[in-house]
Amino acid sequence: DVKVTQSSRYLVKRTGEKVFLECVQDMDHENMFWYRQDPGLGLRLIYFSYDVKMKEKGDIPEGYSVSREKKERFSLILESASTNQTSMYLCASSLGREPEAFFGQGTRLTVV
């Protein structure tokens, strides 16, 4: 079974802090994604990566950056956390051109 692991289930950070959310997948998937999920808005794509060191902006990249130094790991970085970045963050991966995505359990981030 594919396993996508996010480093934290719950995280509380202060405004202005630099925040790192880590995601690791164990199935050699080329594609990795970061979404945020907010009530009434569904999942919105922040960034995705289709190869090591490659990244593409999603629909809401502002205030975020990403890093993919190794194939299995995709990090989401909040350069200076703000309260409007309080949300559930979901990491996912997929294989090649296959559309099915495999999700991590999510990280609920609260910025105070």
Add this chain to the structure above:
Amino acid sequence: SQQGEEDPQALSIQEGENATMNCSYKTSINNLQWYRQNSGRGLVHLILIRSNEREKHSGRLRVTLDTSKKSSSLLITASRAADTASYFCASNSGGYQKVTFGTGTKLQVIP
């Protein structure tokens, strides 16, 4: 605006009844998927239907796709309390990596 919009936003039914959720999308698609999310968890893939298919079955799940109306429906037959979850449609319309999710339907199945 969202590529996928589900309706209803919330649905409450008795165990044993059928549950139908609908999804509309705006642009032409390559395929459409349905995912399930238990409360506070990640999403789990349920079923995929390609743009050249009209109907697909998997166990108690039945998915239809009407590309002329840009809509899809997910039917869960003989619902169980364990089906209580949020259900999302997701469409792939351009680059194969980019999948756009809808806003979801929250289903409650009452035992």
